Amino acid sequence: MSSDLGNPLDGVRILELGQIIAGTYGSQVLTDLGAEVIKIEPPKGDLGRNPSVAPYKGMSGLFLTFNRNKKSVVIDLKTDEGRELFYDLVKTADVVIDNFRSGVLKRLKVDYESLSKVNPRIIQCTVTGFGTEGAYKNFPAWDIIVQAMSGHMSITGENDGPPVRLGVPFGDLSGGIFSCKAILAALFDRERNGKGRCIELSMFDAMLNLLTYIGTMYLSNGEVPERMGSAHEYTVPWGAFAAKDGFVVLAVREEISWQNLCKVMDAPDLVDDERFATNIDRTKNGKILIPLIREIFEKRTVDDWIKNLRAADVPASPLLDLEGAFAEPPVAERNMIVEYDHPEVGKVRLPGNPIKMTGLAEVISNPAPLLGEHTDEVLGGLLNLSPDRLKELHDKGVIK
DSSP states (O other): OOOSSOOTTTTOEEEEOOOTTTTTHHHHHHHHTTOEEEEEEOTTOOGGGOTTSSEETTEEHHHHHHTTTEEEEEBOTTSHHHHHHHHHHHHHOSEEEEOOOTTHHHHHTOSHHHHHHHOTTOEEEEEESSOSSSTTTTSOOOHHHHHHHTTTGGGSSOTTSOOOOOSSOHHHHHHHHHHHHHHHHHHHHHHHHOOOOEEEEEHHHHHHHTTHHHHHHHHHHOOOOOOOTTOOSSOSSEEEEEOSSSEEEEEOOSHHHHHHHHHHHTOHHHHHOGGGSSHHHHHHTHHHHHHHHHHHHTTSOHHHHHHHHHHTTOOEEEOOOHHHHTTSHHHHHTTOEEEEEETTTEEEEEEOOOOOOTTOOSOOOOOOOOTTTTHHHHHHHHSOOOHHHHHHHHHHTSBO
């Protein structure tokens, strides 16, 4: 998909005050689109640098993931000189993103009211747990807390087992998913009216939105869903079925798929059974049908089932672990593994950019930065600070 267009966000500069995941994932996505992201870290660094979180050779695998392509500048915003340095950087920037608790921005004097006086075109995006105002503004918003309070854990897991969280930190990721979309919309609008915007979103709101039709059915029809494991409340058969040597996942909603499944299972009696004639019938009588299908699937191997199901155009998949997932053909075909060489841990391999578009570089992957690695480069280059001034600021502990 090559062209001479270049990366769509070339020239966009983002100052990231965000930490861990919720305040870093959105800007990491934007770096893959060409944006320059400068992490403004406190003297002790992003909390995501904690090496006990996804430990990899003495560093945090979490930090290595969410901060690739970024630069690290250490400024103590609690000092007057540090705040003035930050204001000078804001004059050169397009976006500031953070995930501080309510009140922190104002206390540090880096809230939108303050920054818009420095740069009227600045876009500030704050990702919070439950909003900047209201009863829950100071509640801790760890991923599992947001998953639990938003209802997602109540519908995740087997019906007869305890609730479980999603296997990825989707509460945290939701902040990044929506923040990068909001930032792109604000950048687009600024090209029309020349003005910046203040964006505020909460992970709780985002997770409520991601309930989608399940939320609609509760709000409109009073339906309170139950945990169903890999099954589906409105479609049968749907989910994982044990074969001789693993699991096969089925997604059979359309009638032609059901008929073809019955042929592959060599079960013509199920096709003719009025209890299973339509998806509505099969859902109504799922407790009768599912055990019959399970009994059939246990007799053959996963490979045998997949070969025949795909030949019959029945939506099906083997249940893959990560070794299997990353070995699938689209991974190589679509450059979904990228790597970089880190000065301390060596080669790091990680999932690639899913966004493909004309002109966008196929691989943008520079190492996650060392703490303060780019402090002198950025402040000397963007702000034209002399070596003597940089040394003075270092000696005072304003920068690192």
